[in-house]
Amino acid sequence: MSRRDAREVAMKIIYQYEFGQACDDDLIKEMSNQVKLSNADxxxxYDVVNGVKNNIVELDSNVDKFLKGWSLDRLAKIDLAILRLSIFEILYRTDVPNSVSINEAVELAKKYGTEKSFSFINGILASVVQHVQ
Structure with a gap:
C-alpha cells in the first residue's frame, strides 16, 4: 500500500524487539502479511528493522542526549520504538526527508502512544535533527 504502512509495521516489529522477540526475516514476513506492500516498501x-537492530546503541544514545530528567528505561516502550525508527531514518535514510520522518513519528505517536507522546516525540526528534545538522 504505502511507505506509511511499512513504517507502521516496522514500528510494531521494533516494539516487539524490545520485549525479546527475534527480529528476523520470518517475523518481518509474518508482520508484513498484514498489509500489501510493494517491493520498494x-x-x-527490511532496511529499517535491521538498521535499528544493528544500530540500537547509537540510536538510544541520540535519544538519551535529549532526555531531561528521564532515562531510557522510564520511557514508554512504544515511544522508544517510534523514536528509534525515526532517528534511524534521520541518520541513515537519505530518501526520507527529516520533516517527513518527524511527521510520521508524530502520527504514529498519536495513534499508539499516550496523549502526551506526540509532543514529547516531536521535541526529541527536533533536537536530534538540530544536533546532526
Missing amino acids: MEYL
Missing part, C-alpha cells in the same frame, strides 16, 4: 521495511 518491503526493502524499506
